[in-house]
Amino acid sequence: MLLADKNPTVQDFAAATSWTIEQRGACQGELCVPLAPGTLNDGRVDLTLAADRLGMAVVEDADAGLVAVGPATFAGSALSSTACPDLVLPTFDGDDFDLRSLRGQRVVLVAWAPY
Amino acid sequence: MTVCLESLGPDEGRPYIEASKAEHPCLLDTGHLMAERFGVVNIPNCVWIDESGQIVRPAEPGWPAPRDASRSLGGDDELPPRVADIMEEASKIVAWTADGYADAIRDWARNGASSRFVLSSEQVLARSGERTLKTSRAAAHFAIAERLETGGKHSEAIHHFAEAHRLAPDNWTYKRQAWSIEGGVEGPLARFWQGPVEGREWPYESDWLSEIRQRGASTYYREIEL
Incomplete structure (x- = not known):
């Protein structure tokens, strides 16, 4: 995922990678x-x-001024x-939807594309 | 819920969402973030998440029995030769979970953690797919490609799409997304053409038809067991 630069804020790093940087380390769930x-x-x-x-x-990509980081x-x-990664994406109506809002229910997440 | 992996924005997927009259949440993922986080390398794929937020089945080709896709693409009209060839290869694609996937979901809905289709933690991790520094690099290139493409820098994006393809050859979604952007014939077949058109330069080393013939249709989806 894209980052503004190679020295991102903890919040930007977490949004891009789903890993939070804390004093005890890089954490994802437990x-x-x-x-x-x-x-x-x-x-x-x-x-x-x-x-x-x-x-x-x-x-x-220095020409484009873009830095991207791949997954761990x-x-x-x-x-x-097995902890479900965080995922916040827009709906087709443009409102942000947080996967966490479905905690308490069983969820089948279906990935598809029109191509 | 569904996640549409589509860098070109909401208009491409919207007709399908509206036609299905979906009542579940329908999300749009222009950067393929969901695919990266859950290990999706081809679509359609399903992931099962339990009430406490634990993944009990990782990304897998959960879809019903193969259908005659030519009908949805071209009706009864005669198909262009390339599309007929694509359909022939598509008919050889193996849906590893075709028999019983919907029943497996129903079983889980009824029985929860005691469903026999719920996998152990070890199985979930082992089945989630290999991840290497090369595939991580591919994801980073794809992210740059997506930003350039959506920013109107199509020719600059191609190098990064191609790098993603080279570094993650098993990732069909990276290829299908990039190839489908190139277009082909006019009309409803345009996104499924995914290859050279006479009189136009094709910027990639491979294309859908060449690739599936080379790799074999049976490898299109990762082999799994319910």
């Missing part, structure tokens, strides 16, 4: 991965250090844990 010293500074994340620890690829790979599988 799972926390220890981080290298210096990863977290004044509410900002050193993307290179965090990505290296989580096994995330970083790709930069340290677990070797697409899911690092």
